[in-house]
Structure formats: C-alpha cells, structure tokens
Amino acid sequence: xxxxxxxxxxxxxxxxxxxxxxxxxxxxxxxxxxxxxxxxxxxxxxxxxxxxxxxxxxxxxxxxxxxxxxxxxxxxxxxxxxxxxxxxxxxxxxxxxxxxxxxxxxxxxxxxxxxxxxxxxxxxxxxxxxxxxxxxxxxxxxxxxxxxxxxxxxxxxxxxxxxxxxxxxxxxxxxxxxxxxxxxxxxxxxxxxxxxxxxxxxxxxxxxxxxxxxxxxxxxxxxxxxxxxxxxxxxxxxxxxxxxxxxxxxxxxxxxxxxxxxxxxxxxxxxxxxxxxxxxxxxxxxxxxxxxxxxxxxxxxxxxxxxxxxxxxxxxxxxxxxxxxxxxxxxxxxxxxxxxxxxxxxxxxxxxxxxxxxxxxxxxxxxxxxxxxxxxxxxxxxxxxxxxxxxxxxxxxxxxxxxxxxxxxxxxxxxxxxxxxxxxxxxxxxxxxxxxxxxxxxxxxxxxxxxxxxxxxxxxxxxxxx
Amino acid sequence: xxxxxxxxxxxxxxxxxxxxxxxxxxxxxxxxxxxxxxxxxxxxxxxxxxxxxxxxxxxxxxxxxxxxxxxxxxxxxxxxxxxxxxxxxxxxxxxxxxxxxxxxxxxxxxxxxxxxxxxxxxxxxxxxxxxxxxxxxxxxxxxxxxxxxxxxxxxxxxxxxxxxxxxxxxxxxxxx
Numbered sequence: 001x002x003x004x005x006x007x008x009x010x011x012x013x014x015x016x017x018x019x020x021x022x023x024x025x026x027x028x029x030x031x032x033x034x035x036x037x038x039x040x041x042x043x044x045x046x047x048x049x050x051x052x053x054x055x056x057x058x059x060x061x062x063x064x065x066x067x068x069x070x071x072x073x074x075x076x077x078x079x080x081x082x083x084x085x086x087x088x089x090x091x092x093x094x095x096x097x098x099x100x101x102x103x104x105x106x107x108x109x110x111x112x113x114x115x116x117x118x119x120x121x122x123x124x125x126x127x128x129x130x131x132x133x134x135x136x137x138x139x140x141x142x143x144x145x146x147x148x149x150x151x152x153x154x155x156x157x158x159x160x161x162x163x164x165x166x167x168x169x170x171x172x173x174x175x176x177x178x179x180x181x182x183x184x185x186x187x188x189x190x191x192x193x194x195x196x197x198x199x200x201x202x203x204x205x206x207x208x209x210x211x212x213x214x215x216x217x218x219x220x221x222x223x224x225x226x227x228x229x230x231x232x233x234x235x236x237x238x239x240x241x242x243x244x245x246x247x248x249x250x251x252x253x254x255x256x257x258x259x260x261x262x263x264x265x266x267x268x269x270x271x272x273x274x275x276x277x278x279x280x281x282x283x284x285x286x287x288x289x290x291x292x293x294x295x296x297x298x299x300x301x302x303x304x305x306x307x308x309x310x311x312x313x314x315x316x317x318x319x320x321x322x323x324x325x326x327x328x329x330x331x332x333x334x335x336x337x338x339x340x341x342x343x344x345x346x347x348x349x350x351x352x353x354x355x356x357x358x359x360x361x362x363x364x365x366x367x368x369x370x371x372x373x374x375x376x377x378x379x380x381x382x383x384x385x386x387x388x389x390x391x392x393x394x395x396x397x398x399x400x401x402x403x404x405x406x407x408x409x410x411x412x413x414x415x416x417x418x419x420x421x422x423x424x425x426x427x428x429x430x431x432x433x434x435x436x437x438x439x440x441x442x443x444x445x446x447x448x449x450x451x452x453x454x455x456x457x458x459x460x461x462x463x464x465x466x
Numbered sequence: 467x468x469x470x471x472x473x474x475x476x477x478x479x480x481x482x483x484x485x486x487x488x489x490x491x492x493x494x495x496x497x498x499x500x501x502x503x504x505x506x507x508x509x510x511x512x513x514x515x516x517x518x519x520x521x522x523x524x525x526x527x528x529x530x531x532x533x534x535x536x537x538x539x540x541x542x543x544x545x546x547x548x549x550x551x552x553x554x555x556x557x558x559x560x561x562x563x564x565x566x567x568x569x570x571x572x573x574x575x576x577x578x579x580x581x582x583x584x585x586x587x588x589x590x591x592x593x594x595x596x597x598x599x600x601x602x603x604x605x606x607x608x609x610x611x612x613x614x615x616x617x618x619x620x621x622x623x624x625x626x627x628x629x630x631x632x633x634x635x636x637x638x639x640x641x642x
Contacts, residue, residue, distance in 0.1 A: 319474060323481055330482075334489045344509045351516065355507065358515050361526040368529035371635075375536040378609060378633055383602045385610045405615040 004030070005290045006056060007150075007283040008139065009064035010130070012176045012199070012241055013037050015047065016064075018283045019056060021269070022290070028269030029284075031055060034276050047137035062290065063134065063144040064283050065298065067175045070146045071121045072192060079115045089117050100124040104298050106149070107188045118189075120146055120298070127300045143297040145289060147173055148192055150282030151239055152184045157288060158266055170233040172217070172259075173282070174240030174248070176200045179213065181220040183233060191227060193220045199240065204247045213248070214255050234258055239282055243275045384410065388434065388459045395432050397424045399450065407459070412438065415455040422451045434459075539607040543579060543634045550581055553632060556606050557583045564597040565590075574629075582611060582631035588623045598628075606632050 002023040009016040018032040033054040038046055051059075077088040086105070093103055102124050109116040122144075131141050151171050173180040175198050182192035195216040201209045221232045238261045242248060252259045262277045272280055289297065299307065348355070385407055392415070396402075400419040407413065415438070419425045422444050429435040438457035445452040507515075515522075541549035550573045561568055569587035576582055589597075594615070601608045612629035 315470075319477075323478070326478075327481065327485065330485045330489070334485075337489075348507065348509070348512055351512065354519070355512055355515055358519050358522055362515075362522050365522065365526045365529045368526070368533050372529065372533055372536060375533075375540070375607075375633070375635075379536070379539060379607055382607065382609050385613060386598055386602050401617075401619075403617050405613065407610070407613040409611065 003290075004058040005062065005287045006058045006060070007062045007064055007145075007286050008134070008141075009066070009147075009283055010042055010133075011064075011066040012279075014241075015042070015050060016279055016283060017054075017056065017061075018272075018280045018287070019058060020267070020284065020287050022287075027267050027287070029267050029272060030269055032270065032272055032276065032280055034279060042133070044133055044136035044138075047134070047139070051137065051139070059139050060142050061134070061139050062286055063130070063141045064150060064286055065122060065127070065144050065146045066130075067147065067173075067178055067180065067194070069122055069126055069130070070148075072118065072194065073121055074116055074118050076111070076114050076116055079110060079113055085115070085117070089119060093119065093121060097121065100301070102127070102298065102301060102304075104296050106296055107190065120296075122298055124301050127298075128302060131300055131303070141303075143299060143303075145286040145296060145298060147239075147282040147286075148180065148182050148189055149289065149296045150285030151182065151237070152189050153285030153288045154262070154281045155184055155237060155285075156187075157285070158262070170235065171237040171239055174199050174202075174238070174242050176241075179216070179240075181217060183224055183228075191224045193223060195220070199242075202248060210248075210251050214251075217252075217257070235260060237262065239278045242278050381410070384459050388412075391432060391434055392429075395428050395435060397421070397428055400425060401449070410459050412455065412457050412459060414441065416453065418447065418450040418452050420450045422453045425453065537635045539605055540633045540635045541581075541606065543636050546575075546581070546634065549634055553581060553606065554583060556604060557585070557601070557608075557630065560597060560600045560604065561585075564593050564600055566593045566597040576611070576631055579634045579636075580631050581634060582629055585628045585630070586626065588618065588621070588625045590622070591624050594624055594626055601630055608632050 002021040004019055005022055005027075006017060006019045014037060015033065015035045019030045020027045021030050031054065033050065033056070035050050035054075040046075073093070075089055075092040077085065077092055080088055085108075089103065089105060093101070100123070101121050103119045103121045105117055105119050107118040109118075127144070134141055151173060155169060155171065169185060170181070170183045173182070177198040177200055178194050178196055179198055180192060180194045183190055197209045197212050197216075202213060203209060224230075224232050236252070236257055236259045238249060238252075238259050242261060244261045244263065246261075249259055249261065261274070262281050263274050267284070388407075389405075393402075397419055400417060402415065402417040404414060404416045405412075406415075422440070426440070429438050438455045441454040441456045541552055543549075554571075554573055557571070560566075566585075567587050567589040568585050570584075571586070572584045574582050574584060598610070598613075602610070608630045609632070610628065611631045612627070614627040616625040618625055
C-alpha cells in the first residue's frame with residue numbers, strides 16, 4: 001500500500017500543498033493545490049474547506065516553515081559530538097536569545113579545536129500558533145522543515161535528470177517579503193543568505209527594487225567567495241512564486257546571470273505546471289525527508305514533549321508486554337508443574353494396589369531366595385563328613401591305625417592314631433587339597449607300634465580331589 | 467546504566483522473585499488432597515516396578531516352587547513334638563536297616579528351628595559306615611553335627627557317639 005506524504009506551506013499569502021505517493025519503485029505526485037488566502041486571511045475553517053474541496057484525505061502533514069519563522073545563525077563551540085554538542089550550541093544560543101525557541105543543527109565545520117555550527121532557530125511561540133491553526137483545521141503536523149532543505153533535496157534529486165535540463169547548485173528562493181540565496185554541495189547547504197527585497201518589493205516598474213536585488217545577489221556571491229574561497233556556481237536555480245516568463249528572470253538574465261526555473265520533474269504522476277513547480281519544488285524536496293530520519297526535522301517544544309511521552313509510554317507498554325509474557329510463561333510453568341504433580345499422584349494412587357502387591361512379591365521372593373540358599377547349603381553339606389573320612393582313609397600311609405576321631409560342627413577336633421612315620425603321613429595329607437589344612441596337635445609319641453599323632457583342622461566340603 | 471534502566475532491571479528482578487515465591491507458596495498450600503494416600507515411591511520407580519511386574523511375578527513363582535521342593539526334605543515347625551517323633555522314627559528305621567548297635571539314644575533341641583538325635587553305642591565298623599552313608603542321603607536332610615569314634619581293636623568294634631540334626635521349616639513356601 002503506497003504511503004501518502006503531504007507537505008503544506010502557508011506563506012506568500014497563499015496555501016500551497018502537494019501530496020505524493022511513496023512506494024517501492026519511488027514517488028509519484030498524486031495532487032497539489034496553490035490557493036490564495038481569502039481577504040479575511042487564513043483561518044481554520046477556510047483551510048478545512050479548501051482541504052476537503054481539493055480532495056486531500058491525508059490529515060497528517062509535513063509543514064514547510066514560513067521564511068520569517070526561520071533564522072539562520074552560525075556559532076562556534078568546542079569540538080564535541082552528540083548530545084554534548086547540542087547542549088553547547090543551546091547554551092550559546094540561549095546566551096544571545098532570551099525568547100522561547102527551538103533550533104536545529106544543519107551543518108558542522110571543524111575549525112582547529114572548535115566547531116563552526118550552522119543552526120536554524122525557530123520561534124517556538126510562533127511555531128506553536130501555526131501548528132494550532134493547522135490543528136484546528138483538522139491537520140496534524142507530524143514534523144516541520146525549512147524551505148532551504150527542501151530546495152537542497154530537490155536540486156540533489158534532479159542533478160542528472162535529462163541532459164538538456166541545466167542543473168544548478170545555487171538557488172534564489174523568492175518569497176513575498178524576503179529572498180534567500182543559497183549554495184548546496186553534496187549533502188550540505190554550505191552557504192545561505194537572506195536579504196530584502198522580496199516579491200512584494202519587486203515590480204517591473206520599480207527599478208530601485210530590481211537594483212537592490214541585483215546588488216544583494218552580487219553581495220551574496222562575494223560573501224560566498226569570501227567565506228568558502230570557491231567560485232560561485234555558474235547556474236542559479238529560481239524558486240518561489242516565479243516562472244520562466246517572470247520579469248525577474250529576464251532582468252537577471254539581462255544582468256548576466258545564468259538562471260533556470262524548474263520546468264520538469266522526474267517524478268511521475270500528476271503533472272505540475274511550469275508556473276507552480278518553482279513554488280512547489282521545495283515542498284516536494286521536503287517530502288523526500290519523510291524517509292530520512294536523519295533529515296532536518298523541526299519540532300516544537302510541545303511536539304518534543306509529546307514525542308518523549310509517547311516513547312515513554314511505548315517503553316512502558318513494551319516492558320508491560322514483556323512482563324506479561326514472562327509472567328504468563330512462569331504462571332503456565334507453575335500450572336504445568338501442579339498439573340504434572342497432580343497427575344503423577346493420581347496415577348500412583350490408582351496403581352497403589354498393584355504396586356504394593358508387586359513390592360510384596362519382590363520382598364517375598366528375596367526371603368524365599370534366602371531360605372533356599374540356607375536349605376541348599378544345608379543339604380549340600382550333609383556328606384561333608386563322610387567325604388572327608390573317605391579321603392582321609394584313602395590317603396593314609398600303610399600301617400597307619402586310627403584310634404580316635406572327634407568331629408564337631410564341621411571341624412576336626414581330634415584325629416589320633418599311630419603311623420610308622422608321622423612325616424610321611426603329613427606329606428601324604430598335604431598332597432590332597434581337602435586334607436591340606438590338617439595339622440599336628442601336641443607331641444608325637446613314639447611307641448612300639450609306631451609314632452602316635454594327633455591332628456586337627458577344618459573340613460572343606462567344597463574341595464574335591466583333583 | 468541510566469536510572470531508568472536500573473529501575474527497569476530492579477522491577478524485572480522483583481517480578482521474578484515474587485513469582486517464584488508465589489509458586490512455592492502455592493505448591494505448599496494448594497497441594498492435591500490425594501497426596502496423603504499416594505505410596506511413597508517416585509514415578510520412575512513405580513513405572514519400573516510395573517514394567518517388571520511379569521518378571522517379578524515369574525521370579526516369585528519360581529522361588530516358591532523351588533522352596534517347596536527343598537522343604538520337602540525337612541520337617542515343619544507347625545508341630546515340633548510330631549517332628550521329633552518322625553525324626554526319631556526315621557533314625558530308627560536307618561538303625562534297623564544298617565544293623566547299627568545302639569546303647570542309648572535321645573532327642574534334643576539345639577535351637578528354635580533345629581532338632582537332633584543323639585546315638586551312642588558300640589558297633590561294627592561296617593554297620594557304622596553304612597549308617598552314616600544312609601543318613602547322609604536320607605530324605606529328612608540329616609547333618610552330622612558331632613561324630614566321635616573310638617576304635618576297640620580287641621573287640622573289632624567301634625565305640626561311637628553321633629549327634630544328627632535336622633532343620634525345621636516354618637511353612638511350605640511363603641504365604642501372601
């Protein structure tokens with residue numbers, strides 16, 4: 001959807017307005033109006049009527065500041081930047097100007113350790129009155145700009161438009177009560193000078209007025225040369241309520257100046273007549289700044305305060321939204337936690353009987369296994385004594401007589417007997433793993449039948465003759 | 467940090483802290499009623515138990531069956547006096563079958579679940595050996611707790627003292 005940009009000017013006893021459509025491919029002119037004030041002067045009702053009659057539907061407009069409202073001034077401040085520079089400039093301006101004003105920095109020029117700053121100063125009271133008038137007419141001024149900026153943008157925009165259309169970087173902007181001479185270079189308005197006469201003082205028959213104009217132009221060119229050290233541009237663009245057939249154009253040409261009025265516009269859309277294009281060109285130039293946040297936008301103090309408040313409210317709204325989302329997230333997380341806990345517990349309750357049964361079975365199984373181990377150990381150990389006696393008997397040396405055997409609680413308390421040589425007996429016993437732990441108890445008594453011995457030791461039922 | 471940013475940060479931190487406190491408070495106060503009857507077990511443990519239900523049941527059944535088989539070798543604690551009598555009867559049967567000469571015999575209670583029989587006498591070595599072999603394979607799970615043998619070469623007999631013990635089991639398998 002193309003965006004509508006409307007620029008309005010209340011100067012030279014007339015209303016001038018142009019509406020452009022801004023879309024991805026560029027801009028087009030959709031409508032314009034140039035209407036003289038009524039005899040009673042401009043008022044809100046008349047403005048509203050003209051606005052409606054001419055079919056302008058956009059009520060958010062850009063205001064082109066009337067010339068008398070805009071004062072240019074240069075101040076020297078220390079080489080600072082950002083808010084510090086603004087504060088330094090404001091301090092300098094406040095020292096010279098006690099009125100209620102707003103200012104805008106339009107160019108910077110470093111000079112050693114200082115900075116030459118060119119500013120425009122606008123009387124805030126008069127600006128507020130003008131904004132109020134437009135507000136009563138149903139028009140809301142979103143920002144204000146000054147004509148020099150508009151002319152500058154217009155000249156830059158048309159720099160390479162059509163080879164046979166001469167291009168100027170210097171201009172003369174004719175208004176009713178004053179004329180402005182300016183020189184643009186690149187992105188900057190490097191020189192401007194406002195002087196009298198204006199269109200009101202210039203009549204074909206008033207030679208004094210013309211002579212004054214020529215003199216002022218000459219002085220302006222000299223001042224430019226003196227200030228910048230550069231030769232003035234060869235071509236002068238003429239803006240304001242003036243067309244190529246105007247007598248001023250002829251007189252300037254006769255005086256040797258190369259002048260040109262805008263005749264063609266590289267924007268498409270509704271064609272603007274040659275008569276009105278010089279008047280509307282600065283407004284069109286201001287419209288280009290709608291997409292340029294860094295442009296020279298002027299706001300009244302009230303507008304700035306409202307902007308500040310709007311930013312604060314947007315910040316608060318953003319924080320509230322973030323807080324809301326965050327709170328909602330935490331609340332949902334808590335709810336989810338509660339839900340999960342509840343469901344888990346409900347599920348556990350539902351399965352309690354089954355779970356308890358399984359646990360009892362598990363416990364019972366463990367008890368059974370313990371009993372099984374005990375019973376198996378018991379049954380497995382029943383033949384231990386017999387097995388031991390069998391092994392023992394099978395490994396006795398020849399001639400060995402066993403006299404006594406006492407076995408109790410799985411251990412050999414005493415095995416006594418007679419053998420030809422006890423060492424042979426012991427050697428034989430050591431060769432059998434289950435009998436290896438048997439050891440001599442007490443003395444070996446030598447008798448007629450042989451050597452009498454006593455043995456004791458444990459029984460190892462799990463060991464078998466290998 | 468500007469004053470506004472600081473205040474914003476404090477506000478955000480306050481919101482977070484209040485919310486967390488409120489969450490814990492809410493959990494403490496508004497816990498579901500049924501929590502009191504829920505078993506003291508975590509969800510994961512409960513899930514594992516239920517998943518292993520079949521396995522646990524199978525192990526239980528197998529342990530029951532095996533225990534029943536083993537307990538058949540033993541007398542029960544349900545009637546200790548009857549167990550003593552049966553035990554004595556079993557020993558006497560073995561004595562008779564082996565021809566063991568017994569001078570005296572008696573029963574004894576070694577512990578709450580262990581009873582035994584004491585035998586003393588003089589007998590032929592073969593009879594004693596056969597007797598010991600038979601009791602070690604008897605269905606009642608006898609174990610030789612004490613064996614004292616003294617040889618009598620002049621009589622070619624053995625003087626013996628034997629204490630045989632057996633376990634008494636509580637019941638046949640675990641009842642639920």
